[in-house]
Amino acid sequence: MNISLHSIGFPGTLEVLEQIDRGFHRITLRAQPTAASAPCTECGMPSRRVHGVYWRSLGDVACFGHPTILLVRMRRFRCTMPTCPRRTFAEPLPGIACPRARQTDRLRAIHRSIGLALGGNPGARHAATLGVPISRTTLLDRVRADDAEPIPPVSVLGVDDWAWRKGHRYGTILCDLERRRVIDLLPDRSADTLAAWLEEHPSVSAVVRDRAGTYADGAARGAPDAIQILDRWHLLRNGSDALRGLLDQHHRELRAAARAAAQPAALAAVVEVPEPASPAERPMRTTERRSQAAQERRDARFAEVARLREQGLSLTAIARTIGIERRTVRRWLRAGHAPTWRHADRGTSILDPYKAWLDERWRSGCNNAAALWRELRDRGFAGQYTVVRDWATQRRRQDPPGDPKGAPGKPALSKSPEPPTPRRAVRLLTGEADKLSDDDRRFVTALLERSPTIAIAVDLIRRFTTMVKDQMAGALDGWLREAEGSALTSFATGLRRDEDALRAALTEPWSNGQVEGQVNRLKVIKREMYGRAGFDLLRCRVLAHA
Secondary structure (H helix, E strand, C coil): CCEEHHHHCCCCCCEEEEEEEECCCCEEEEEEECCCCEECCCCCCEECCEEEEEEEEEEEEEECCEEEEEEEEEEEEECCCCCCCCCEEECCECCCECCCCCECHHHHHHHHHHHHHHCCHHHHHHHHHCCCCCCHHHHHHHHHHCCCCCCCCCCEEEEEEEEEECCCEEEEEEEECCCCEEEEEECCCCHHHHHHHHHHCCCCCEEEECCCHHHHHHHHHHCCCCEEEECHHHHHHHHHHHHHHHHCCCHHHHHHHHHHHHCCHHHCCCCCCCCCCCCCCCCCCHHHHHHHHHHHHHHHHHHHHHHHHHCCCCHHHHHHHHCCCHHHHHHHHHHCCCCCCCCCCCCCCCCHHHHHHHHHHHHCCCCCHHHHHHHHHHCCCCCCHHHHHHHHHHHHHHCCCCCCCCCCCCCCCCCCCCCCCHHHHHHHHHCCHHHCCHHHHHHHHHHHHHCHHHHHHHHHHHHHHHHHHCCCHHHHHHHHHHHHCCCCHHHHHHHHHCHHHHHHHCCCCCCCHHHHHHHHHHHHHHHHCCCCCCHHHHHHHHHHHC
8 A cells, every 4th residue: 555644644745654563552553664865964965876765663653542663774875975074864854853863753743742731740751641652761861852943033121039048049931022921041149150141142222120239240241231120020029028128127116106097086196105114923834935035035136146247247157157147147236126027817717706795795704615615506506616715815814913703784895916027017008098997007106106216107108109110210319319318218319229220210111021921831830840950951941832
């Protein structure tokens, strides 16, 4: 039976089908070339002198779900050129298979597309179900082997970092903001690497980056004629971080504002509320002792950090000596104290619908948790006894010393309210007022009234946010002068050093928002590969998904 292989997807009519063998697990196609001559692989001279024949086995795409083997009856020719160093050569199979390959080109393309989409282990499992089995290592070699497309000329370049391991090792992602696609990955985030890449691609006319000095230096050295543009999202985040750093130094004002917001409206106008005395009579719980001990250790470590800093040691040397991260040292020194960690609010409870009834029963004198739980169960409560017991224990701790709750008619003295964390306080201060709850609105009002320093800083950050979002370049000079005379001096000084790039951010339309989305895609691909994502393999997969 003679059938042209062009009918089953091969280019041209180089081979003719002779026989089909249906095996138990696979299908074998026997074929032979039809060309009368073949060019020499060394000198290119055509030859008709056949030296010998042999069978070449090529894996091909599946047929009816079974693996397919293409057995090609190959000929070796003699080169007729006396000066050619190659005496014999095998006829090539252009468009079908590369020299010495064990698989056809179209099967290799299928394997590469599977590897690019799924990676090693998932790709190998998927290939087996398609009838083209391959090992995970060979599949990843297929991804690495094919050369990537050349990088087209780039005009507007977006630069950002991504984490191999957060806090330890980082890389750099480069995006063409006009074409909205990733064009390259760099193995680190050093200025030398970025400068070398920019020197190889002189078409770059604008570099959009964050405020990191490394990228600023690399862009200045690699593309001195290109304008640098600060990313507006990073500017807004830097402003919020500057305000949070200021609030880290005003815990007293935060606590006073939280107490004032929790009091009735008649007492909201009180200028200062004395802090409640700590209940020294009540013994500390185990968790409280552990928390206090941990805080004492952090305070001692901060004292050592401050001492080393006064001696002139760098942040890196201090971090290496103390055994903590460099950015932790920088954050502690900026705040002026060690952090005081608190757990977030616990949220809703199964006991919330019954709180009003429980408070009434507790004030009436029923202080037995088991009795309260039995009465709640009769009212439809589905929780366990331990929930009611924990609530009763907390209420007893709130009682004033020597004043039992059993006495009816005496109101309970509530514990001093916890202020919001500085991070949440920033969101309350910079968010839209009409979206805040009444308690949050009272807290914001009380805080701004008690601290003129915070009020001025909040006003500056709000104006900075509006200026960046609306790209109001004309307001930049006045804002910088006001900020340099406020508590945000360090933030304004840093912006002043990068004023040209900041002014470009307020006039140019480019920003790195799409680059952040590409970083998220990169992280998904990296985590899919379960630690096998070396740089070369990760780069191939990311660029293939661009």
